[in-house]
Amino acid sequence: MKKKFKAQIDTFMDEVKTRSPGEPEFHQSVQEVAETVIPYIDNHPKYKNANILHRMVEPERVVMFRVPWVDDNGKVQVNRGYRVQFNSAIGPYKGGLRFHPTVNLSVLKFLGFEQIFKNALTTLPLGGAKGGSEFDPKGKSNLEVMRFCQSFMTELQRHINKYTDVPAGDIGVGAREIGFLFGQYKRLQNEFTGVLTGKDLNWGGSFIRPEATGYGTVYFIAEILDRNNDSFEGKTVAVSGSGNVAQYTVEKVLELGGKVVSVSDSSGCVFSEDGLTQKHLEFMMELKNEKRGRIHELADAFKELTFNEGECAWGLPMNIDIAIPCATQNEMEEEHAQKLLDRGVKIIGEGANMPCTTEAVHLFQDNNVIFGPGKAVNAGGVATSGLEMAQNALRLSWDREKVDSKLLGIMKNIHQQCVTYGENEDGSVDYVRGANLAGFVKVADAMMDQGAV
Numbered sequence: 021m022k023k024k025f026k027a028q029i030d031t032f033m034d035e036v037k038t039r040s041p042g043e044p045e046f047h048q049s050v051q052e053v054a055e056t057v058i059p060y061i062d063n064h065p066k067y068k069n070a071n072i073l074h075r076m077v078e079p080e081r082v083v084m085f086r087v088p089w090v091d092d093n094g095k096v097q098v099n100r101g102y103r104v105q106f107n108s109a110i111g112p113y114k115g116g117l118r119f120h121p122t123v124n125l126s127v128l129k130f131l132g133f134e135q136i137f138k139n140a141l142t143t144l145p146l147g148g149a150k151g152g153s154e155f156d157p158k159g160k161s162n163l164e165v166m167r168f169c170q171s172f173m174t175e176l177q178r179h180i181n182k183y184t185d186v187p188a189g190d191i192g193v194g195a196r197e198i199g200f201l202f203g204q205y206k207r208l209q210n211e212f213t214g215v216l217t218g219k220d221l222n223w224g225g226s227f228i229r230p231e232a233t234g235y236g237t238v239y240f241i242a243e244i245l246d247r248n249n250d251s252f253e254g255k256t257v258a259v260s261g262s263g264n265v266a267q268y269t270v271e272k273v274l275e276l277g278g279k280v281v282s283v284s285d286s287s288g289c290v291f292s293e294d295g296l297t298q299k300h301l302e303f304m305m306e307l308k309n310e311k312r313g314r315i316h317e318l319a320d321a322f323k324e325l326t327f328n329e330g331e332c333a334w335g336l337p338m339n340i341d342i343a344i345p346c347a348t349q350n351e352m353e354e355e356h357a358q359k360l361l362d363r364g365v366k367i368i369g370e371g372a373n374m375p376c377t378t379e380a381v382h383l384f385q386d387n388n389v390i391f392g393p394g395k396a397v398n399a400g401g402v403a404t405s406g407l408e409m410a411q412n413a414l415r416l417s418w419d420r421e422k423v424d425s426k427l428l429g430i431m432k433n434i435h436q437q438c439v440t441y442g443e444n445e446d447g448s449v450d451y452v453r454g455a456n457l458a459g460f461v462k463v464a465d466a467m468m469d470q471g472a473v
Contacts, residue, residue: 025059032058036077043126045349048378049133050077052393056453057460070472072464079132081105082125085175087153089167101172103151103179103187106132109466111145112183114402116190118152119197127349128152131190131373135402137459138395141434144406149185151176157192158312169200177205182213182412188405189218191348194264194309195230214412217405226408227420228427229401234268235424236400236431237344237371242276243435244367244390247449252342253277256295258360260284260333261346262308262315265371265398269346270301281340282333284347285315289333291326300325332356339364346371354379361387370394381452388448396434396455403430 029051036050054073061067083103091097102125105113115135118128128150136148153172157165180187189198198218205215212224219225228235238252245251255278259266262283270280279295283304292300303321307313319327334343334356340363345352349372357380360368368384369392370376376384376391384391404427411417418426434455441461442454 025062028058028062029054032073035074039078040129043129045126045130045374046133048350049130049374051378052374052381052452053133053137053456053460056450056456060457060460066468067464070464070468072467075467076107076136076460076463077133079104079106079129080108081179082129083151083176083179084125087155087168087172087175089164089171091164091167092161097168099153099155099168101151101153101175102128103176103185104128104132104149105179105185106148106150107136107463107467108147109463109470110140111147113149113180113185114139114146114188114405115149115151116188117193117197117201118150118190119155119157119192120152121154121156122348123152123154130349134373134395136463137456138399139402139406140459140462141396141399141437141455142403142406142430143433144403144430146402146406149187150190151187152190152193155192157197162196165197166200169197170204173201173204174208176201177208180205180215181209182215182409186214186405186409187216188402191263194218195220214409217408219408221417224408224412226404226411226423227418228423229404229408230264231268231271232404232427233265233398233401234270234346234371235272236403236427237265237269237346237369237397238272238276239400239428239431240392240397240435241342241344241367241369243432244369244392244451247435247439251276255279255341256281256339257342257344258282258333258336258340259344259346259371260289260351260375261348261372262304262318263346265401266346267301267305267308269344269371270296270304273344274298274301278342281338282336283315283318284331284333287314287316288327288329289331290315290319291328291336292324293338294324296325335359336363341365342367342369344369344371345375347375348372349374350377352376352380354383356380357383361389365389368392369397371398373398385450385452390449390451392451393455395459396438396451399434400427400431403427
């Protein structure tokens with residue numbers, strides 16, 4: 021199918037690269053969608069005549085601004101802030117804010133473009149957006165982070181509100197940062213409103229929101245296993261990362277009877293042939309969430325764990341059933357994919373956003389490994405953000421069990437959409453095609469209903 025439409029796909033991508041030069045991450049995310057959506061459009065001329073895909077890859081609005089702040093030495097620092105408001109066809113813009121040195125316009129456009137499809141898959145009325153700054157919270161004092169967040173929100177507040185754009189957290193933007201951002205918004209707008217999600221439970225947050233991306237990732241993979249008459253029980257699972265998503269992915273895998281053999285950060289990988297325990301997980305959560313330490317400290321504290329400096333989670337010396345990359349984009353390259361194939365991996369579930377390179381994805385698909393793309397697998401985070409918005413609008417707070425039940429239902433629904441649009445003649449499922457087409461059709465139909473806007 022891809023070969024038949026290669027010329028069309030190449031022409032389309034040439035146009036995207038000409039209009040958005042020097043944005044490799046954005047080009048990569050568009051290429052993945054184009055490979056599945058362009059053949060579909062060819063069989064549905066209404067989308068071609070309306071030029072829907074060309075319109076969809078252009079953000080509705082890109083805001084870029086200066087963020088000055090004063091460090092603890094009294095020196096003025098300057099960072100750059102962004103908000104990419106990509107598509108509002110099915111609801112207000114929704115997507116996280118990322119504070120990390122790797123942030124640039126290409127990264128945020130890729131994340132915002134992915135968010136369009138991810139949000140559509142949740143079935144909630146949410147458009148796609150992303151924002152952030154190259155500011156790095158690591159190594160900064162609480163006062164420095166507060167000053168930066170206040171300066172960032174002083175500009176961002178002009179472009180967001182509960183009906184237009186509702187940001188959330190992402191890498192580098194946790195409960196601390198959301199609190200500082202919300203406080204400044206409230207101060208400037210003189211209103212207490214649900215303009216941010218990921219808030220603390222004491223002031224408008226939702227149960228399960230911190231856990232949602234990790235839990236949702238495992239719920240989706242559990243649906244894949246169930247469709248194949250299997251479960252997590254006894255499975256060996258490799259996880260990368262040690263932040264929020266990885267932590268709660270590990271927690272839920274352990275709860276469902278799986279054995280997690282790895283976690284990591286940018287300094288290296290911690291490995292356990294016998295599997296991580298709840299005690300290991302609790303230590304890692306305190307280490308990463310409160311002490312903001314490095315992953316080697318986990319291995320330092322437990323002799324049964326091994327730290328491999330500078331290594332990733334994909335070269336482990338044992339067979340792996342399921343791999344769940346939860347760190348960052350393009351962390352898993354083709355050579356890593358081959359190592360996992362050599363270790364007998366059966367399922368890949370992207371807990372992070374686009375953590376696998378195009379070459380790695382194609383290698384998995386060519387070798388019949390079930391591959392779950394991030395826009396479907398990790399949609400639990402934004403889904404629960406949508407549930408937080410609903411609770412804010414109702415001035416209610418649902419209990420933990422109700423939110424978790426709704427999250428599970430949403431992930432089951434997302435999986436079913438992927439099956440509906442991605443099932444092959446032999447009964448297998450192309451989850452990439454399924455996720456892309458399910459999200460595309462919902463957004464495209466809404467765009468057509470609303471005219472050339």
